[in-house]
Amino acid sequence: MEVANKVLRRNDIENYHCSIPTRSLQHVDFPAGRHYAYLRFKDSSGRLRVIRCxxxxxxxxxxxxCGGWRRYVTDYELKVGDRLVLLVEEDRRLGSQFRIVARRRIILFGVEVWDDLPRVHY
Known part of the structure; x- marks a missing residue:
């Protein structure tokens, strides 16, 4: 299920944080009394990433x-206009699992297509 889908702006790329829609919060379990949580994402290359929300x-x-976001931007060489997609998948054994996908807009035979970006830096 898609949790967030946004086109990245200059602020998301150049700073050390990326705002996400407030509706995404319903999928995040914040520890009692805390205003942050560490989310575990599997990226499109299969790497587990921990990014602070x-x-x-x-x-x-x-x-x-924020924390961990900048590394993701660097690893995938994200640019203004790229799309960030956050997904949550329910697993009966493991509970909720998050995935993070970066996509870039390309024009293919005159048709707009959003293609998943490969990880550039390992």
Whole structure:
């Protein structure tokens, strides 16, 4: 199931955080009294990534990916206009599992296509 799908902006790429839709929070289990959680994602190359998700202490929660996000941007050489897709899959044995996918827009025979990006840096 898709949790978030957004086109990356300059702020998401150049800074050490990436805002995600507030509706994504329903899939995140924050420890009691904490405004952050460490999310475990499997990326498209099969690597397990731990990325911290923060929310504001007061007012609108505004979730954002921070710790570990910059490494993901570098490994996949993400650019402004690329698409970030976060997915959650239910596993009867393991519980909820997150996946993170980066996609780039290409025009193929005049048709817009979003293709998964391969990991560049290992």
């Amino acid at each position: 923060n929310t504001r202490h007061e007012g609108h929660p505004k979730p954002e990916l």
